Amino acid sequence: MGILAKKRQKVTGYKVEVSGERREEHPRSYKRMKVHHIVKGSNIAAHAVAQAIELSENKYCSVAATLRPTVEIHSTFEIIEDSE
Numbered sequence: 222m223g224i225l226a227k228k229r230q231k232v233t234g235y236k237v238e239v240s241g242e243r244r245e246e247h248p249r250s251y252k253r254m255k256v257h258h259i260v261k262g263s264n265i266a267a268h269a270v271a272q273a274i275e276l277s278e279n280k281y282c283s284v285a286a287t288l289r290p291t292v293e294i295h296s297t298f299e300i301i302e303d304s305e
Contacts, residue, residue: 227247233261258297
């Protein structure tokens with residue numbers, strides 16, 4: 222998460238879990254997707270993560286821009302404090 226690095230957040234790990242719900246009729250394209258961001262680090266601010274996700278989805282992510290007209294995308298996140 223380069224955006225978090227620019228916000229001086231100490232990120233030591235990052236993982237994304239994506240799940241989706243597809244339409245019943247063919248073509249069975251996606252109608253909803255859940256994107257869960259897992260950020261690991263030291264003293265990471267929740268508002269910084271929320272802003273980074275919003276910027277990523279609305280400004281920088283071409284995949285979200287391509288899907289968004291027909292797919293509802295719901296993002297969540299969790300922060301795991303790094304014990305090191």
